[in-house]
Each structure stands twice: as structure tokens, then as C-alpha cells.
Amino acid sequence: MANKEIVDRDTYKKIKKMNREELTKFILQYGDELLGSEGKTIDLHALEAELSKIKGIGGKRLEEIMTVIEKFLEE
Incomplete structure (x- = not known):
């Protein structure tokens, strides 16, 4: 698998400064965006x-x- 950049440098810096609550909220939001972009649906x-x-x-x-x-x- 090719080494693919998932998180850009600015986002990485923001993540490093986050506390646990902010990081949890970020991860949940990011996960929702990923699932939405894949177009997963239920028939x-x-x-x-x-x-x-x-x-x-x-x-x-x-x-x-x-x-x-x-x-x-x-x-």
C-alpha cells in the first residue's frame, strides 16, 4: 500500500494541541465524514x-x- 497522507500538517498540529474531549469530538466527526464520503448505504x-x-x-x-x-x- 502506498504511503498516503491522511492528515495534513496543519491538522496534525491542531490535533496535538487538543485535549481528550476535543480529540474525541474530532475523531467522531472525521469518522462520520469518511463514512459519508464512501457512500455506504443500507437497502x-x-x-x-x-x-x-x-x-x-x-x-x-x-x-x-x-x-x-x-x-x-x-x-
Whole structure:
């Protein structure tokens, strides 16, 4: 793997000066940006189809599960 610059020098200097709380906030924000840039998505219809194959999960329970999943994806 080629040596690729992930953090530029200015960002590195800012990170060195951060306390634990600032660093945690920075890492979480940076991680969210990375995931967003990769375009990771969940196909809800495919997920619902797979969940419906599980023995013991009926239509009503599946609707409840999908509601919870959609709520977490909105956050």
C-alpha cells in the first residue's frame, strides 16, 4: 500500500494541541465524514426481505423492527 497522507500538517498540529474531549469530538466527526464520503448505504427493502425470512417474525413485528431501524438511520 502506498504511503498516503491522511492528515495534513496543519491538522496534525491542531490535533496535538487538543485535549481528550476535543480529540474525541474530532475523531467522531472525521469518522462520520469518511463514512459519508464512501457512500455506504443500507437497502431497506432488501433488509426487510431478509428479516422476514427469520422464523418467528411476522408482519406486525417486522413493521416494528423496520420502524426502529429507520429511526436510528435518521439520526
